[in-house]
Amino acid sequence: MAKEGADMTEETQFMIDTNPGKEPEHVESSGDAKEMRAVVLAGFGGLNKLRVTKKAMPEPQDGEVKIRVKACGLNFLDLMVRQGSIDNPPKLPIVPGFECSGIVESVGENTAGFEIGDRVMAFVNYNAWAEVVCTPADFVYKMPEEMSFAEAAAFSLNFVAAYMMLFEVANLREGMSVLVHSAGGGVGQAVAQLCSTVPNVTVFGIASCSKHAAIRESVTHLFDRNVDYMQEVQKISPEGVDIVLDCLCGENTAKGLTLLRPLGTYILYGASNMVTGETKSFFSFAKSWWQVEKVNPIKLYEENKVIAGFSLLNLLFKHGKCNLVKSVMDKLLCLFDQKKIKPVVDSLWALEEVKEAMQRIHDRGNVGKLILDVEKSPTPLMASDSTETSEAGEEEEEPEGDNDSKERMPFIH
Amino acid sequence: MAKEGADMTEETQFMIDTNPGKEPEHVESSGDAKEMRAVVLAGFGGLNKLRVTKKAMPEPQDGEVKIRVKACGLNFLDLMVRQGSIDNPPKLPIVPGFECSGIVESVGENTAGFEIGDRVMAFVNYNAWAEVVCTPADFVYKMPEEMSFAEAAAFSLNFVAAYMMLFEVANLREGMSVLVHSAGGGVGQAVAQLCSTVPNVTVFGIASCSKHAAIRESVTHLFDRNVDYMQEVQKISPEGVDIVLDCLCGENTAKGLTLLRPLGTYILYGASNMVTGETKSFFSFAKSWWQVEKVNPIKLYEENKVIAGFSLLNLLFKHGKCNLVKSVMDKLLCLFDQKKIKPVVDSLWALEEVKEAMQRIHDRGNVGKLILDVEKSPTPLMASDSTETSEAGEEEEEPEGDNDSKERMPFIH
Numbered sequence: 001m002a003k004e005g006a007d008m009t010e011e012t013q014f015m016i017d018t019n020p021g022k023e024p025e026h027v028e029s030s031g032d033a034k035e036m037r038a039v040v041l042a043g044f045g046g047l048n049k050l051r052v053t054k055k056a057m058p059e060p061q062d063g064e065v066k067i068r069v070k071a072c073g074l075n076f077l078d079l080m081v082r083q084g085s086i087d088n089p090p091k092l093p094i095v096p097g098f099e100c101s102g103i104v105e106s107v108g109e110n111t112a113g114f115e116i117g118d119r120v121m122a123f124v125n126y127n128a129w130a131e132v133v134c135t136p137a138d139f140v141y142k143m144p145e146e147m148s149f150a151e152a153a154a155f156s157l158n159f160v161a162a163y164m165m166l167f168e169v170a171n172l173r174e175g176m177s178v179l180v181h182s183a184g185g186g187v188g189q190a191v192a193q194l195c196s197t198v199p200n201v202t203v204f205g206i207a208s209c210s211k212h213a214a215i216r217e218s219v220t221h222l223f224d225r226n227v228d229y230m231q232e233v234q235k236i237s238p239e240g241v242d243i244v245l246d247c248l249c250g251e252n253t254a255k256g257l258t259l260l261r262p263l264g265t266y267i268l269y270g271a272s273n274m275v276t277g278e279t280k281s282f283f284s285f286a287k288s289w290w291q292v293e294k295v296n297p298i299k300l301y302e303e304n305k306v307i308a309g310f311s312l313l314n315l316l317f318k319h320g321k322c323n324l325v326k327s328v329m330d331k332l333l334c335l336f337d338q339k340k341i342k343p344v345v346d347s348l349w350a351l352e353e354v355k356e357a358m359q360r361i362h363d364r365g366n367v368g369k370l371i372l373d374v375e376k377s378p379t380p381l382m383a384s385d386s387t388e389t390s391e392a393g394e395e396e397e398e399p400e401g402d403n404d405s406k407e408r409m410p411f412i413h
Numbered sequence: 414m415a416k417e418g419a420d421m422t423e424e425t426q427f428m429i430d431t432n433p434g435k436e437p438e439h440v441e442s443s444g445d446a447k448e449m450r451a452v453v454l455a456g457f458g459g460l461n462k463l464r465v466t467k468k469a470m471p472e473p474q475d476g477e478v479k480i481r482v483k484a485c486g487l488n489f490l491d492l493m494v495r496q497g498s499i500d501n502p503p504k505l506p507i508v509p510g511f512e513c514s515g516i517v518e519s520v521g522e523n524t525a526g527f528e529i530g531d532r533v534m535a536f537v538n539y540n541a542w543a544e545v546v547c548t549p550a551d552f553v554y555k556m557p558e559e560m561s562f563a564e565a566a567a568f569s570l571n572f573v574a575a576y577m578m579l580f581e582v583a584n585l586r587e588g589m590s591v592l593v594h595s596a597g598g599g600v601g602q603a604v605a606q607l608c609s610t611v612p613n614v615t616v617f618g619i620a621s622c623s624k625h626a627a628i629r630e631s632v633t634h635l636f637d638r639n640v641d642y643m644q645e646v647q648k649i650s651p652e653g654v655d656i657v658l659d660c661l662c663g664e665n666t667a668k669g670l671t672l673l674r675p676l677g678t679y680i681l682y683g684a685s686n687m688v689t690g691e692t693k694s695f696f697s698f699a700k701s702w703w704q705v706e707k708v709n710p711i712k713l714y715e716e717n718k719v720i721a722g723f724s725l726l727n728l729l730f731k732h733g734k735c736n737l738v739k740s741v742m743d744k745l746l747c748l749f750d751q752k753k754i755k756p757v758v759d760s761l762w763a764l765e766e767v768k769e770a771m772q773r774i775h776d777r778g779n780v781g782k783l784i785l786d787v788e789k790s791p792t793p794l795m796a797s798d799s800t801e802t803s804e805a806g807e808e809e810e811e812p813e814g815d816n817d818s819k820e821r822m823p824f825i826h
Binding site: 307 | 708716727
């Protein structure tokens with residue numbers, strides 16, 4: 001797998017030099033209160049397209065909530081946005097990021113339900129990776145008191161997506177079986193936890209070997225993503241599985257459909273296989289579109305199978321389903337209160353460390369969610385010797401080589 | 414649409430001549446008790462491939478129930494079997510038919526749950542259109558006392574299929590909308606009734622104009638199958654519908670997917686558009702397979718849509734889901750006891766009238782289910798002047814021309 005370490009040294013240096021560990025208080029009390037720090041994507045491509053810069057602070061419009069951001073979620077989709085490997089890529093420059101948590105700083109006209117000081121988590125149609133963000137109140141949810149900002153930023157997208165796929169699209173019930181790819185990722189861990197709230201559900205998880213020790217307890221059966229998982233699953237469950245959750249696409253689509261038992265549901269919720277290198281030169285969205293094997297409805301009829309696609313962001317921002325998502329969030333917060341689910345945070349990163357964070361998710365090094373902690377300063381080790389990161393990135397041949405980096409990253413397991 | 418009246422005269426004459434209105438008692442008490450009447454399909458093709466002949470009576474094997482048949486269901490699928498327009502067509506000759514009702518005459522070894530004299534309905538993997546049938550006890554269900562044999566033969570396949578599509582595959586809930594093709598057919602009417610058991614469900618029905626008067630009350634909105642129903646549905650429900658049930662295939666697949674609202678489910682449960690004439694010369698299964706537009710999983714992902722196939726017979730006879738079907742049947746019999754659902758019988762036909770019955774379902778003349786009544790004699794009018802049927806079949810240019818035939822058919826509405 002290609003590494004994204006190239007050109008990182010200079011950029012990292014630049015980012016840190018121009019943003020010498022500012023505390024949020026400094027920003028708030030600085031001379032120009034209308035500016036904020038934000039990650040900006042200047043062009044589609046590699047890591048060097050990302051910079052932390054000052055931007056004009058947004059003000060809430062009608063129906064919007066202005067949030068002082070504490071933590072942001074980083075998802076695989078953000079890599080695809082960076083590469084432009086998505087349908088209808090946005091006009092650049094933009095501030096990436098689709099979810100955050102923080103404190104309500106003000107509300108726009110005709111905005112009901114929120115007050116200044118409320119601790120909230122929110123979906124944003126881009127713009128999340130900044131010190132301040134404005135988003136319609138329809139996409140904002142109050143946080144439970146027991147939830148940290150990092151947990152909240154790890155909660156919304158992963159748990160809502162996992163819940164809706166399992167219970168809205170596929171109708172998970174007692175005794176069923178679920179196969180989930182990227183079982184160690186944010187959605188994968190949410191799926192595993194939600195499955196455990198239903199009696200007698202078997203979870204087949206697929207993940208890189210390096211994650212197995214950390215996630216073994218969360219699933220029933222665990223397979224290496226590099227082995228022939230089909231054969232392994234069929235050995236254990238010759239009839240197949242009830243639900244397949246696939247964020248990879250490509251050859252896994254046909255495999256997933258084959259593994260389904262009658263009346264089973266395959267759900268495609270991402271296409272991370274499109275990203276094989278730093279840039280989209282090899283796999284653009286259009287190319288992937290044509291390379292995915294298409295499905296004949298008559299085959300589904302013969303085999304009694306179901307195939308579904310699920311994109312939470314499209315559901316929210318294109319398809320106007322915010323009320324449905326709100327009702328799902330209410331159910332999830334109940335489960336959180338009952339301590340039946342709890343977001344898994346992999347690691348916290350300063351805005352200035354967004355490239356290293358992206359490299360980690362690209363290398364499938366994470367267990368759970370990567371969080372951009374807006375108040376965090378880049379770790380001293382990286383600031384003092386940023387070339388080490390770059391070299392590590394270039395030298396690492398195996399995904400298992402994460403032990404080195406653990407020493408310089410503040411992990412939360 | 415091509416008519417199937419050709420060559421019918423001679424065949425009908427033949428069938429009636431060789432089977433002069435035998436009462437079942439005559440058969441039972443006849444010299445050779447080991448013979449029975451049955452409809453036999455001798456070759457794939459037109460109506461002239463069907464005959465009523467004497468056959469050796471089957472005896473129940475291990476785990477089987479032997480049923481003295483009273484009524485059989487006739488489905489569109491039986492036309493496709495006759496034409497050989499299905500995947501893996503059976504070796505000929507066979508006795509067609511997948512469902513019947515009757516009285517248990519004996520049981521095989523190791524057959525639990527049934528006693529001689531039980532009134533039952535059953536699924537059969539072919540062989541239903543006969544005076545006697547044997548089938549595994551897993552596919553046999555006791556009939557409620559209030560249910561007639563004709564109703565029972567109209568119940569099993571249509572209501573189980575409708576229920577499983579709405580509640581197992583698509584998860585119908587309060588406030589949803591359902592579009593159903595062939596709303597006047599057996600499954601269509603079952604769908605309409607089951608939708609009425611859920612609060613506030615909107616049903617869009619599509620049917621030939623000739624059926625509108627009879628089924629108007631059963632659905633919320635009714636459209637002519639010959640008009641652009643997409644535009645009409647979008648006018649009423651710009652957001653689309655939650656569930657599309659399609660037994661036609663062809664161009665309706667793409668239309669159905671387009672009409673879905675986000676998170677909506679399109680279910681293909683038949684491909685009757687494959688049958689356009691008397692024989693399969695124009696549309697074979699293989700040809701249809703390639704002509705159906707295939708679906709790109711990434712498109713489903715972008716649009717948050719679900720596409721499913723449903724074949725109850727494959728589920729039962731290939732996929733081993735008889736326990737699930739049994740549990741569905743239990744729920745349906747509860748609904749029947751509560752008088753919330755009731756099978757709609759279109760008409761009763763003698764075994765010797767199977768061609769006329771098939772012509773009627775081919776012409777989409779039926780409202781509800783066509784039943785082969787094993788104890789019925791061919792109607793005197795047809796026996797005395799069978800050429801009239803043939804001529805009517807050839808002259809009828811419009812589906813609305815059913816009023817003529819009503820006079821010579823014993824309708825039950």
